[in-house]
Amino acid sequence: MIDVKAYIESGVLEDYLGGNVSEQERREVECLSKIYPEIKTELDQIADTLEGLARAQAVKPPAALKDKIMAQLEFEDAPEENEQEEAEEAPVIPLNARPQGMQWRWLAAASVVGLIGVGVYFNARVDELSQKVALQTTELHQKNEWIAALNRAENQFVTLKGLDKSPSSSVRVVWNPTTQEVALNVLSLPQPATDKQYQLWALVDGKPVDLGVFDVKDDLQKMKLAAKADAFAVTLEKKGGSPTPTLTELYVMGKVG
């Protein structure tokens, strides 16, 4: 049993958070904070203080920095890719394995195969990465255009609210009456069956005008142009869309202005 109060007052917790402790002290703090809730609480409070201080002296980095950083990271937008990567990994041969008899030949052969595998794998990775960079650059240009488009003063923002079919659904539409551009952002919509797609409509003098189909994703999606619109609505249609809306599948709607 240690004297918890004395331990806290020794200042070792402050040292720990300042990165100013030996390896042994570090383990000690980590171990004791698991055993004694008082130490854990104290540690968290000092950490909060430091965070508060850091936030008080926060400085906003230039906006371009984020894009630069994002371009260096590999995101897992498609989850199946990860599994594939693991499957492609070269076999690992323990360094301290002591093969007996003829076994080493097999191991040597296996490691050569492994090395070739690694080479092939890396080449494939390099190709994949350069494609990704190209893709991201295009994406970035598009985004910049988007931002410019979204900042125009004449833009109309319409929030389409969920109807009886799906009250919690909601979609945001941006419409520029001058350029006629329409974009939407899914705030909340149930994921449709694979053979279905949502379709956006503009209502002009009571008549629906097709503005295209879209998927449920977080990105802003560009739709067809709309010269006029009194309201916007979204219905669930067969994949690829329908010439007229299925009114029993009306999900969200919102009036312009």
Add this chain to the structure above:
Amino acid sequence: MFLKNNKYSEEELIELLRRQDRKAFNYLYDNYSDAIYGIVLKVVHTEEVAQDLMQDIFVKIWKNITQYDGSKGRLFTWMLNVARNSAIDYLRIKRPEIQDIDTAVYLVEGGQKAHDDWTTPELQEIVSRLRPEQQKLIEMVYWGGYTHEETAKQLDMPLGTVKTRVRGALQDLRKIFGA
């Protein structure tokens, strides 16, 4: 922009980051980059260098998030350590003259004048409630990368006094933040 304004708990955020989720990284960056940048600037004093380091730091955070152990402390503390270590490594490796403590203090002091421009009114308010020697200690120990021994030597103070005062300053700050 009008994208969804997601809020995550720390656990959710870490889980999503481990799955290399783009939105989670966006959130992490938007919520923490200001604080981290402020600290990096305090250590290196040059915006250009600080921005290069920010890239290293956030890439490191991204790559090493699997090593973060929530039972050992807050996410911010961990990020702060990544940031501080990167900034200090930069100073020690790229600018070996910093290893000389007198030069280092000279640079810190020079830098302090330079980064007065970056100080927010909120910080001025908080810092003004600390005694000057407390301010100096916190700056050296928490953002400047000095060990307590180096701080003691530089300020010509017994090591025990440095430790007590650093702790005292943090206690005062804690009261100011109302923690």
